[in-house]
Amino acid sequence: MSTTTETTHGDHGAAHEEHPNRDMTYVKVAIILAAITGLETFTYFESVFDFGAALVPVLLVCMTAKFYLIAAYFMHLRWDKPVLRRAFLTGIVIALSVYAVTLAAFKFFGEGMPR
Amino acid sequence: MAETLAAPATDAHHDDHGHGHTITGISNEKLAMWLFLGSECLLFGGLISTFLLYRKKLNSFPGFENAEISKLGAQLFDIPFTSVSSFVLLMSSLTMVLAVSSLQRRDEQRMRIWLLATALLGASFIAGQIYEFTAFVKEGLGFTTNIFSSAFFTLTGFHGAHVVIGIIILMTMFAMSLQGRLGPERAEALEIAGLYWHFVDVVWVVVFVVVYLIK
Amino acid sequence: MAIVEREPLALTTGEPSNGSLEPLGVLARPSTKTGWRSWVSTVDHKKIGIMYGVTALFFFFVAGFEATLIRLQLAQPNGTVLSADLYNQVFTMHGVTMVFLVIMPMAAAFANYLLPLQVGARDVAFPRLNALSFWLFLFGGVFLNTSWVIGGGGPDCGWFCYAPNSGVVFSPTAGVDYYTLGLLITGVASSIGAINLIVTVLNLRAPGMSLFRMPVFTWMQLVVQMLLLFSLPVITVALFLLTFDRLFGANFFNVAQGADPLLWQHLFWIFGHPEVYILILPSFGIVSEVIPVFSRKPIYGYPFMVFSGIAIGFMGWGVWAHHMFASGIGPISVAAFSLATMFIAVPTGVKILNWMATMWGGRIRFTTAMLFAVGLVAMFTIGGLSGVTHSVAPADTQQTDTYYIVAHFHYVLFGGALLGLFSGMYFWWPKAFGHFLDEKLGKAHFWLMIIGFNLTFGPMHILGLQGMSRRIQTYQATDGLTFWNRVATFGVFVIAAGMLLFLYNIGSSYRSWKAAGRPNPGADPWDSRSLEWSIPSPTPEHNFDTIPTVRAADDFWHRKYGEDEHGRAVRIAATEDVVQKGDATGVHLPSPSYYPLVLAAGLPFIGYGLIFNLLLVIPGALLVLWGVYGWAYEPSTEPDDHHGDHGTAAAAHEEETSVG
Amino acid sequence: MRAGGWRVGQGDDKLSATVNGRNGDHDETRGWENSMIGRKRRTGALATSLIVLAMVALTGCGSDGRPLTTLDPRGQASTDIHKLVVPVFIVAGIVFVFVNLGVLFVAIKFRRKDEDEFPEQVHGNTKLELGWTILPAVIMAGIAVGTIATLFNIANEPDDIAQDFEVTVVGQQWWWSFEYDLGRDGTIDFVTASEMVIPTGTPVKITTTSRDVIHSFWIPALNGKKDAAPGRNHPFWLNADAPGRYLGQCTEFCGLSHGYMRMLVEARDQGDFEAWVANQMKPAAIPAASDEAARRGLEVFTGACTSCHQVQGVNSNDCTPITSASQYDVAKNTCWVGAQPYAGAAQVSGYAPDLTHLMSRYLFVGALYDLRGPTTGELNRAELEGWIRNPDDYKPMLPEATGDNKYGRGMPKVPLTEDQIDDLVAYLSTLK
């Protein structure tokens, strides 16, 4: 994978400066993503290590981190115009808040769920 | 005529550099894709919430606390297996972004390889999902078995359908590339297809944690 | 002149333009500019807008006929005009048709026609997708209405189709399947349309047209399209769940399995409440254009108008459960949603008062368009105020599902949305068709509508408070509800007379215009403010000879008028000198295409297939495939249409992502 | 079929006669003049509001002859609601007058008179606009305070709620049943249909639920609505200030005969209520041998009707006919929803009204028809026979499972001879 970087860059040089070669970054991000996925999977083996009450928060943090990394790097939001980020974020924010409220109305959070 | 009216428009900026030939500098297609992805958040959000609600409901439903039924719920999950397919899908995002990157640097040959790799990884994810589904059905957890199963198959099925559509798009682009219709000048088209692909991956990131790992 | 020519713009996606790609398939492009072929293959936003309008008007008569049946049935106790079963289908289809096939597409008609003009563009961002939206809407609407003739009657579940009553156990005929599949089809249409229009507004603005120089109508449509974009997926989920339940035996609303019937309600109203603002905001936009023009004053408090629109859009997301105050969601949820709902009165009030302030001190011309606009201000307020009385949750438990609610939503929908749309019709008619609608007939139309409307729906407030439930196919003589029901039934005939007069007006205005030798109304017949009036009437196919450069809000007005030391407008240029001539030639426009039509035509087949026989899915899927691939292999612009001297920002883009 | 003279909603004076208590020993003076139906509007109740008065004047005076009106509260909750809504109506009325007169004024005053004249080009006034942003917000905040207070006031069970019994209100297509749990111990002691009886003064704890689709329980004079949803139990309470008969209507669209799904709440004095309860607790007596028609009727009944209907003392626990009254044990009866923890809806109404004390009711068939004369208490034989002869004439239903319609709902037309119908009515009229 890493060889990609040099060859392509050498071939085409400065003519395409608007497309900086980020392949190394992508690979690094992918390694981090893989590592987080490993951690996530690890939580499943409770007999090896029990996260206890921290399980859900840990998983949610892992999930958010992966989400962020993919959206920011692979989807270029980091480098693209803010309008695009806002369009996507609007969707996420509306979805999160609206559905959280819905679930709350069903008494989803907390113990038990009276009918 | 008033002076101001004759004066040249100072704010008529023509920032025609980069991709943008529009007033925002973003191409129509890319903006459209992001808007679409924004709206997809609400779609998957709805499916995920339905699933969460019904998983919890089933557990508290009278007569359903017993072992036999809960066997027909989350206990069936084969986490190591799903972890592998999650990993496969994750890596397909890497190959996708490398394909885009290759095309941007005019390396069409390499782009085609990455593209094919992405499609293959996507296909193996789908194969894994088909295997998982058939295993569940064999265990007695069909689409119509209970509220949990309906919600589970619908959510993962919608995601699977998105992946399949993504594979079709990727293969179409692969074919176009072979025909010479996907040159570096159309790198953005590939990038946009990639956005869709990454989004489908991101949805799985959420599904994997929320559906499979959190009990 | 002051208009700075904008540079021609290149194709963004580098579609090869060497002409090597032969259009594929049997559907060769039509070359005619007139005749039915030019309509079915058009990708011109103006023609599409007009088709939206015509279709919506047609459906209005259908739904209005259904309303008339409802009123006839209710004219006296124990009515026998309709059976209970038919009544349930009729009111369901009345509501569904009015909401999804009348107001939404009528608003889409205005959006399509006007947004590109108001932001100074040559077309929408994706002209073929635009055509696809229209055809999907048309076929979805027709599909929905064929339930009357094929397959055991219309849906009988009410327009919000609560589960489990809409499940296959309780509604065994195919009616509800038409509802779910029909709304899925029209939903796709609206989603595509929303993306298209948002991109158009954000990306294709003329130089200098910053967001805060956009006309208020454009702003309101932008908010509406955002609401559509994010709310449609929610009802899509709901509709899919119900479809899966009904057709494939899923358990989403199967209470015996532990499903919760409130899930549907939440999903529906998360969509449904933004939906009602989707219905009203376009009309708010129209009125915000009409009132300034006929008051000869700028809109009062432009920033407040814009921000209140945005605020309504945002707050609209947090109030959905006010439709569920009696549904048993628990006092804390009820309290939260009650409070959230109340404060929507604030931004809406800003709009009402700013319109009044716009008129204040103006020199008001009461054209028909202005009458309808002022009618909205007065009538919508009544509906809004009854809305406030609903938002008081304990009070709403007495009001919900009574005619008091029916009164509320007809006041906001008819007295708000519909009056606004009529105002827009009278206002932009000359722009679209090159002649006026007769003002005398128009005013008669207006008064018949206002009087009939109040006669029909005013009494419903009383009926509701006196305890008349909605969706009942009849009431008892001893309920004491007969008198006001009679009045309401009488009212609908006054409305119908008004509507027939409107039809007559359309015909007779056209004929007398023809008889008078087709006099042209000129580019700017009303002395207006926004860009669409700076180009000839009817709008030339290429919209703008040259894309204008914008320096201020109401740029066109400021080309005509300056201000003297007292802040009074003074003419600085003759209108004829500042308008465009419409004589540009060789403007590069997107070519017509049949493929949107082909693609859209596949979906009803798939729908029928799911309902009756899966074999029918095959021709449907083939049509869709044909559409998609024909589309993908057909360049959006014919190579030999390429004249090159006037590029366009938008029109020539190839939608490569549309393959997926 | 719906003879006017028999209608409960009739506001006539002739209905103001006293109705005798079923047990005879209670000389009930509640009668019709105490009921909200046909009762004169309470003076002064609406005098608080000019606007509401105007509205009421428009409607042609109060609740007279309007059994379902919301403007004439007769219970604690409905009165609270009314006290809340009247000021809101006033505020709305003021804004209405302000805006509409304002529009009228502006329209007249600022008409254009001169072609060429131009007004001052005012672009706005931030202070003014902020003013009319804040003012409505303040008004709404005021309304919000009252709303929240009333809301929780009504949502919370009152302290003096009846401790000795509670009622589960069950909606089904297209009638209501009321399951009384004496002692609030979770077992259902008796069941009525269409008519529910409560004591005056004390609030009564109610739970709404449903066997099939969503219905909504609404007695306008006593409280707002509460949906009855399958698989869900919604807490609710009712109380009536004075004895009377309060009509209600199902207000959530629930299919074919939704419009015909009504119910009645009858409030009785405490003693009267207790007598009623005591009677309801009794199983039905087997008709005396001398009453041959009724005996024959019972035979027809067990042959044709008990597959759906229950008569305590005749049907067994598992809903099949029994031979002796001793087999009847209400605590173990599994035919009733609520007799055990609610485990999801049957999805389809396989249940029919309990007829044990049919003749203790005045209305039947979704509280739509008079079973007995409101003044005389005399059996409305024609209606009852007609109903048994052809139920579909009275109420659109889908009793037959046909084709797509997999489950029947409602009462079928049972093939009976006229003699059999006469006998049935003779038997049914013994079910006091």
Ligand code: HEA
């Ligand atoms: C065009 C569509 C539209 C619009 C704009 C509105 C606007 C509002 N609606 Fe309405 N509504 C519907 C369409 C609409 N509604 C429909 C279709 C239904 C029924 C669905 C069904 O059941 O079938 C419904 C039902 C409905 C309910 C549920 C009732 C029930 O079923 O029990 C409620 C409850 O809160 C409600 C509230 C409101 C409020 C508070 C507003 C506010 O936005 C109104 C704000 C406006 C004003 C208040 C007037 C102007 C303001 C001023 C002049 C300022 C000063 C005012 C004050 C200080 C009060 N509406």
Ligand code: HEA
């Ligand atoms: C924009 C939306 C809109 C509009 C404009 C209307 C317009 C009308 N509506 Fe509608 N209505 C709804 C949206 C709308 N409605 C909705 C959402 C519901 C809820 C449905 C549900 O509960 O599920 C509803 C429900 C509803 C009910 C309650 C039914 C019930 O609960 O049982 C009633 C009852 O009177 C009614 C009446 C009318 C009338 C008389 C008109 C009139 O204004 C119509 C006037 C138009 C015409 C008359 C047609 C034009 C003229 C001709 C065709 C000429 C020829 C005329 C004849 C042949 C008579 N409507």
Ligand code: CUA
């Ligand atoms: Cu039961 Cu409506």
Ligand SMILES: [Cu+2]
């Ligand atoms: Cu709403």
